[in-house]
Amino acid sequence: VNGAAAALLQVRRDQMLGKSIGELIADPAVRDAVQGIIRGSGQRRTFELRREDDQGGGILRIHVRPLRRDDCGGALVTVEDITQQRVADAARNSFVAQATHELRTPLTNMRLCLEAALDDKQTDPAVLREHFNILSHETRRLERMVGEMLSMAEIEAGSLQLKSDDVRLEKVFDELASDYRPQAAEKRIELVFDLPPKLPVIVADRDKLLVTLHNLLGNALKYTPAGGKVTVAVRVEGASGQTLVIDVSDTGIGISPDEQPKIFAKFYRAKDPRVGKITGTGLGLALAREIARLHGGDITVQSELDKGSTFTLNLPARAAQAKAA
Template sequence: MSKSSKDSRTQSAPLGAASWVTNWAFARGESVVATAGMFITGMVAATVVGAGAWTYYTHRKTLTEAQQDALAQAAGSAAPGIGVALAHDDLTTAQSLMEQFARAQGLESATVTLPNGTVIADTRGKHDANLKLPEKWTGNEQVGTTSTYADDQFTARACVPVSGRGNAILDVTKAYTYQPLAHLRTQIGIGVTGAVVLSMGLVMYRRMRLRMRALGAIQESLRFASELEDGQLSASGLRLAEDLGSEALAWNRLLDERERQNHRTALESAAERLTAGVTAAGGGDYAAAFDGLWQGLIVLDDEGKVRVANGAAAVFLKRNKGEMTGKEIGALLRFSDVTTLAMNVATGKARQRASLEASDQMTPDAEKTVLRFTVRPMRREDGSAAMIVIEDVTQQRVADESRNGFVAQATHELRTPLTTMRLYLEQLVEDGDKDPLVKARCLNVLNSESRRLERIVSDMLSVSEIEAGTFKVRGDDVNIPELWSHLEEDFKAQAADKEITLSFETPPKWPLLKGDRDKIEMALHNLVGNAIKYTPEGGNVVVRASEENAVLMIEVSDNGIGIKPDELELVFEKFYRSKDKRIASITGSGIGLALARQVVRLHGGDITVKSQIDKGSTFMLTLPASASIGAAKLAA
């Protein structure tokens, strides 16, 4: 997208402050679901907090009312016994009964008073032990009990009936503080409920976000396209990042197809004008331009016979150009579907443009060619009835197959370390605490597989950066001995599993390199990993380092299956996999060597290979060195 396009977009559709913040904070297309996602998250959080607060309130209220009722019932139950003792003037028994009642209920205080306020009995000792009850008294016609709760304290009052004398009053108090942690099960229930609700909300948002990001980006692209003037619209400015998902991939394919369609339309229009010029002028500059087109062009009359054809069409169809004119198209094409389509358009049975693809392979050993035939009607006064445009799309299909193969291989490459990590994690959880050796082995494997997984993902990201033209290397000091040690440690177990003798030979002194340590290590990992991968059990792999004329040379030699001479350069192409049937069962993404050579060349070096079938291969990596210092010094 050009700067002018962006400026025009900004001027024609100014964004509000909220929209600007959303577009700045989220990736392209995410702003569409950001508001919904934040709203859902807020609603979930509010629901969890509200549920917790409501549960806390109702639980506390229920417990308080239950304690209050229980205290009132207990006071009502104790009052008759105390009244019997008072009826017999037995104040000592009444005091004893009240103290037992207070201990049993955990009361702070319990007091029995007469209606006039005289204290008859008190658990705090605030009564007259020598008090003589009057024969009869009046007042306190209360029936039943009452209770209240305030300031973390329960208060209950009960009527004490004293037979033949009147009613006394029993007042009790009890301290009570609500303890949330004392009801841990309820709190855990609240937390689990909140976590489940929040998790469901996050899962819903995640699914919506993954599905809507691409749709939002497509909507932005369409809005942007609607703001452009005719002639300014370019597919490159509307393309989406492929990591947005299948919708983005489909959108990009539509854009690519639109570009190809526009190109074909322009080509056909130009070819039509050229054809008219060729047939009218009988040759000259028009004929030269017609033959100079890289697409094949054939013009048919209404009987399906060739009126004119250019040189590219003759090459694609493997025919002599001079012999094509006047022949029926069916005699020139080996593809019955294309012949039928061309005849239908030429004779007027079909009036729409159509395209077909056909594979052309003369012999089993010959290389397969994929041709696209586009047939369109062109009714003209000179008798031209149809035009056939022939394009070689072999490389596009090979790229598609390579990309699909890469995805399949990459998926397998990722699944392998993940499966290993899962199995060892399960063993670590089950037996790690029982056996220190098992624990150490599991942790070692997990560390190794996580580093392997990191390298695979790093390779994939590096390929994407190379495709986008953003692949860069740093210029830091590289500690080669440390890198060498890591390399030997990483592949020791893998070589031992295949009973391969893996040896590392070091120079007397190491050169000092400047470069990107991680990417250099990645290149060496790919070379050594391939050597072990393609060497049969019991073989030998030697990694040898030396310095000559301020150049670090690292040879990775093996006695494995070797590489065919015609594939020595092809193995450095992205997504290429050797045709050797022996490697069909060996996993690989086809990007390792291409990535390794790219990295080394960006450092000013190169990777070359020598190989013989069934004898082995030697890959030579060279890097320019800035200085040489002793290995012992660097290792220290």
């Protein structure tokens, strides 16, 4: 008996010696499998058992097989903790289901707009222009979603690289405003951009920076009810402007204190039942923080349940200003 098996079975190693398998593993199927092998009539078997403890329990995979092919006098029992594997499987399955739903929505909207635009009876230029605007918006939305999934795969593989260049922030925020004002208006949410008179030119990966800002702003609008307010505030801190600070604040549902450290984990979604009614892959914040940290920055959160949240993106700006000068 090794120490790992004792730890998984939650029994001291010295207390295991001399005991039968039935005294250590209460499951009768495991006991019968071991006894069958000892009698020479059993075969290799694998079981999965739930373990209960004060830490929330777990799942054990137990393999039972003869010691040797020609040895009918003993059985080898190995115990493997597969709790994290099962958690990862559940998260992956949830992600696939959520991602499929998220991808289907823009595709459905695109199909409906195309069908309407191709209708021979529709000749009103204003209506056609609206359909094409929706098509353009949904195409960009779909492109961002696929890009996020590919970026997360690159992060997992350790192959994500930044393509840094000068980024003119006024154009970045103009693009964000153009993308999200229609969505805010549809939900009757006040969307405010509180920008300084002059924004710095920073050195960053523009596409990846946009992924981060789209996630922060998109979440703010997604989790803010009708009639609320979302504010994007930008400032430069430090005596010589070393840090660019972007706050995305909302008057939404908020996040409980115990869940705030967890929301940046891949596939994690808050347990608030209101969150479960809103589609999402659970990747956005994880990806946003990874991108921020690759730039030498970070994302933090301050939130109060039922009152709203503020996500703060910090990015180094000193090198960018030196290059811009």
